[in-house]
Amino acid sequence: MVMQAKHAAESVSLKDLPDANGHFGPYGGRFVAETLMGPLEELRLAYQKYAKDPDFQAELDADLARFVGRPSPLYHAERWSRKLGGAQIYLKREDLNHTGAHKINNTVGQALLARRMGKKRVIAETGAGQHGVATATVAARFGMECVVYMGAEDIQRQAINVYRMRLLGARVVAVESGSKTLKDALNEAMRDWVTNVDDTFYIIGTVAGPHPYPAMVRDFQAVIGREARAQILEQAGRLPDALIACVGGGSNAIGLFYPFLEDSDVAMYGVEGGGEGVETGRHAAPLCAGSPGVLHGNRTYLMEDRDGQIIETHSVSAGLDYPGVGPEHAWLKDSGRARYVAVTDSQALEAFHELTRTEGIMPALESSHALAYASQLAPTMDKDQIVVINLSGRGDKDIHTVAALEGIEV
Amino acid sequence: MSRIAARFGALREQGRKALIPYITAGDPQPDVTVPLMHALVEAGADLLELGVPFSDPMADGPVIQAACERALKHHVSLTQVLGMVRRFRETDDQTPVVLMGYLNPIEVMGYAKFASAAHDAGVDGVLTVDLPPEEAHELVDSLKASQLDPIFLAAPTSDDERLRRMAECGSGFLYYVSFKGVTGANRLDIKSVQQKLAQIRANTNLPVGVGFGISDAESAAQVAEFADAVVVGSALVKRIAALANRPEDIAGQAPAIIAEMRRAMDDVAVTAVR
Numbered sequence: 291m292v293m294q295a296k297h298a299a300e301s302v303s304l305k306d307l308p309d310a311n312g313h314f315g316p317y318g319g320r321f322v323a324e325t326l327m328g329p330l331e332e333l334r335l336a337y338q339k340y341a342k343d344p345d346f347q348a349e350l351d352a353d354l355a356r357f358v359g360r361p362s363p364l365y366h367a368e369r370w371s372r373k374l375g376g377a378q379i380y381l382k383r384e385d386l387n388h389t390g391a392h393k394i395n396n397t398v399g400q401a402l403l404a405r406r407m408g409k410k411r412v413i414a415e416t417g418a419g420q421h422g423v424a425t426a427t428v429a430a431r432f433g434m435e436c437v438v439y440m441g442a443e444d445i446q447r448q449a450i451n452v453y454r455m456r457l458l459g460a461r462v463v464a465v466e467s468g469s470k471t472l473k474d475a476l477n478e479a480m481r482d483w484v485t486n487v488d489d490t491f492y493i494i495g496t497v498a499g500p501h502p503y504p505a506m507v508r509d510f511q512a513v514i515g516r517e518a519r520a521q522i523l524e525q526a527g528r529l530p531d532a533l534i535a536c537v538g539g540g541s542n543a544i545g546l547f548y549p550f551l552e553d554s555d556v557a558m559y560g561v562e563g564g565g566e567g568v569e570t571g572r573h574a575a576p577l578c579a580g581s582p583g584v585l586h587g588n589r590t591y592l593m594e595d596r597d598g599q600i601i602e603t604h605s606v607s608a609g610l611d612y613p614g615v616g617p618e619h620a621w622l623k624d625s626g627r628a629r630y631v632a633v634t635d636s637q638a639l640e641a642f643h644e645l646t647r648t649e650g651i652m653p654a655l656e657s658s659h660a661l662a663y664a665s666q667l668a669p670t671m672d673k674d675q676i677v678v679i680n681l682s683g684r685g686d687k688d689i690h691t692v693a694a695l696e697g698i699e700v
Numbered sequence: 701m702s703r704i705a706a707r708f709g710a711l712r713e714q715g716r717k718a719l720i721p722y723i724t725a726g727d728p729q730p731d732v733t734v735p736l737m738h739a740l741v742e743a744g745a746d747l748l749e750l751g752v753p754f755s756d757p758m759a760d761g762p763v764i765q766a767a768c769e770r771a772l773k774h775h776v777s778l779t780q781v782l783g784m785v786r787r788f789r790e791t792d793d794q795t796p797v798v799l800m801g802y803l804n805p806i807e808v809m810g811y812a813k814f815a816s817a818a819h820d821a822g823v824d825g826v827l828t829v830d831l832p833p834e835e836a837h838e839l840v841d842s843l844k845a846s847q848l849d850p851i852f853l854a855a856p857t858s859d860d861e862r863l864r865r866m867a868e869c870g871s872g873f874l875y876y877v878s879f880k881g882v883t884g885a886n887r888l889d890i891k892s893v894q895q896k897l898a899q900i901r902a903n904t905n906l907p908v909g910v911g912f913g914i915s916d917a918e919s920a921a922q923v924a925e926f927a928d929a930v931v932v933g934s935a936l937v938k939r940i941a942a943l944a945n946r947p948e949d950i951a952g953q954a955p956a957i958i959a960e961m962r963r964a965m966d967d968v969a970v971t972a973v974r
């Protein structure tokens with residue numbers, strides 16, 4: 291049985307966060323160089339204005355429908371549910387979105403905002419390359435100049451996405467500093483932004499960064515949970531017992547969770563990259579095994595050493611290889627409203643194969659972490675219980691990684 | 701009176717401007733730092749800015765990023781940096797020392813513990829690049845309780861209201877970042893800096909230092925004409941980097957650029973007094 295604490299009293303206020311200064315309890319906020327404080331406030335005001343503007347919302351909805359392909363289906367994975375022998379598993383098919391992941395929900399929103407703000411150049415950081423591709427895609431669609439920062443290490447392991455971005459007309463800049471992964475790409479994008487702040491819009495790819503990014507990206511991704519909530523009510527006639535999503539920075543997870551925050555009977559599980567195992571120290575699970583600190587403009591849980599230096603993360607999935615996590619997740623963890631767990635690289639790989647063979651759906655390695663946790667949780671639940679998993683992306687980008695791990699040359 | 705206020709007061713009486721070199725503590729290796737600090741004072745530095753290395757120096761360009769990486773190869777921690785200041789103070793109890801860095805190492809140590817340890821070590825001011833006044837109340841309270849000056853950065857994008865807020869919570873001096881960009885970039889525009897300084901002075905009585913992009917004696921002298929202090933970082937760190945393979949030569953050779961700047965700035969001051 292899944293045990294759920296009641297959180298009704300808290301969840302009312304949970305949904306109203308962040309406060310005016312971007313705080314989720316002690317987390318979030320705006321920890322950036324002074325040069326960016328004015329531009330962030332300008333962004334906050336613009337977002338606040340357009341979030342309520344019916345014209346803007348209509349434009350966004352139209353693009354989500356006709357360019358992204360929303361609503362994405364909610365799919366009952368009957369064969370896999372039967373195999374696991376417990377709860378009924380439903381997959382929210384973000385893998386079917388244009389460009390193959392949930393990332394585009396956010397880039398369409400931010401690009402429309404950039405246009406309204408008169409910015410002609412967009413920049414982005416990327417790890418797996420999915421957010422980079424989603425940004426390059428909207429930049430092509432709106433005729434904007436696009437620069438994507440990507441760790442040199444990630445450029446190696448995500449070669450296909452690098453080429454996709456270049457085909458779309460983006461300039462991909464290899465970041466050679468630090469650990470040469472996503473966190474360093476974010477540093478470099480911030481440096482670009484501080485330098486070109488007058489004409490440049492920084493499209494952050496997850497619910498991290500300084501206020502208003504965590505709230506804004508959440509709002510753009512919350513379409514996932516709004517749809518899923520309506521779809522499960524329609525298909526099953528009731529709310530799910532549990533939600534599961536993988537957590538890198540946390541955007542696909544918060545997108546699914548947010549519209550359910552006040553449904554106190556719906557349990558929420560965020561699944562972090564457990565790498566070689568949380569006990570080995572070689573992982574990407576700040577919520578499970580990190581501690582609070584300040585990085586990339588907000589206070590949140592981090593992978594850090596005793597001196598406050600950020601430490602390198604390890605995950606088979608580039609999209610989870612990040613030492614921080616969105617501040618709202620830090621708060622959901624502390625408040626007990628959501629639970630955070632980790633699964634290892636090999637558990638995720640196993641789930642990748644399992645879903646591919648059982649349902650004919652090839653998941654992204656990031657999403658495979660959520661599936662792996664579901665394969666542990668579902669068998670402990672009754673057959674009439676329901677689990678909704680965010681299938682955040684498709685696995686095409688990962689087939690080289692999977693093949694290499696299995697010693698196969700493609 | 702704090703060492704910083706005393707130093708600015710004395711310079712004002714002499715009609716001179718402060719020269720503030722920045723180095724990253726422990727770059728390229730820990731034993732270089734204290735002798736280098738003394739050598740910089742000898743070369744004409746009035747205050748010292750000591751960088752606390754951080755793994756993710758978001759506001760820094762390639763030169764200081766590399767300095768952080770060199771120092772972190774030796775695992776230079778905030779505690780060790782405080783130890784360096786303590787050793788510096790054994791033979792120099794006059795020159796103010798400002799720690800410059802990012803919030804997280806301080807956050808992890810704990811604000812109150814850091815502030816009292818820094819005070820005990822002989823630190824005078826703390827400048828945290830990624831801590832704007834909005835988020836700074838707690839740290840500012842801790843620093844002030846330990847008689848340390850919280851030093852804030854003003855930027856080209858700071859409006860009057862923000863400048864006033866910095867003037868309220870900061871003390872010692874205000875640091876004006878001369879352009880939109882990261883440290884070490886080549887974007888200094890003297891005219892626009894001079895204009896912004898007038899706006900800053902309308903909002904604060906604190907001495908105003910200018911940094912970012914001051915790379916040679918000429919630009920130092922130009923800025924010294926209207927600023928109270930000139931901060932030099934990347935230009936000096938570059939010299940240190942060039943000597944990274946000969947660490948025994950760093951204290952002897954790297955400060956030459958500071959001596960040149962000192963001469964150029966004092967020539968300007970003399971002309972101005974006349």
Ligand SMILES: Cc1ncc(COP(=O)(O)O)c(C=O)c1O
Nearest residue numbers: 420538539540541542609656683
């Ligand atoms: C398919 C997919 N899922 C999940 C993530 C992780 O990001 P987030 O936690 O922000 O959803 C990524 C990031 O690249 C991704 O590509």
